[in-house]
Amino acid sequence: MIKEVLQDAESHMKKTVDVFKRELSSLRTGRASVTIFDNIRVDYFGSEMPLNQLATLSSPDATLVVISPFDAGTITLIEKAIQSSDLGLNPNNDGKIIRVPIPPLTEERRKTLGKKIQEYEEQSKIAIRNIRRDARDQSKELLKEKMISEDDEHKCEDEIQKLTDKYVDIITEISKKKQTDIMEV
Structure with missing residues (x-):
């Protein structure tokens, strides 16, 4: 017992x-990490989807995260979701991928x-x-x-x-x- x-x-x-x-x-440190995006939800056709289900995320170096959407049509939705999060990040999109520079804290x-x-x-x-x-x-x-x-x-x-x-x-x-x-x- x-x-x-x-x-x-x-x-x-x-x-x-x-x-x-x-x-x-999910808290941002000074280094780039894809885990900071774990709590980001993207409004995809009326439902909230986790970002990692709509794109692949990678961190090629300590100051950048690259997001490659599976569907090019979601690029602006993903960008908006990142901007509206409380992470304080400014994503840049070139039409195919989104680059998110991670500024120093x-x-x-x-x-x-x-x-x-x-x-x-x-x-x-x-x-x-x-x-x-x-x-x-x-x-x-x-x-x-x-x-x-x-x-x-x-x-x-x-x-x-x-x-x-x-x-x-x-x-x-x-x-x-x-x-x-x-x-x-």
């Missing part, structure tokens, strides 16, 4: 870390991104703590139903806290690394 509670909690905590990593990968933009990272970090830590609360509730419920002893319940709570500390530390480390990446000039 306790094992299932712990496995369930750890599984949810891992998913929270994965979501946190995905959110951070300004000091102001770095600070804004730093705050965004802290926001994502705090949201993830809150999610981890909520998972901890749910797992503790489950262990207390098992004790109440006399499916486990008080000693087992205390051991379970200790293990849940260890898991919580472990995953909060992982999130903090990832956040620090991303902050360092962004602050590099």
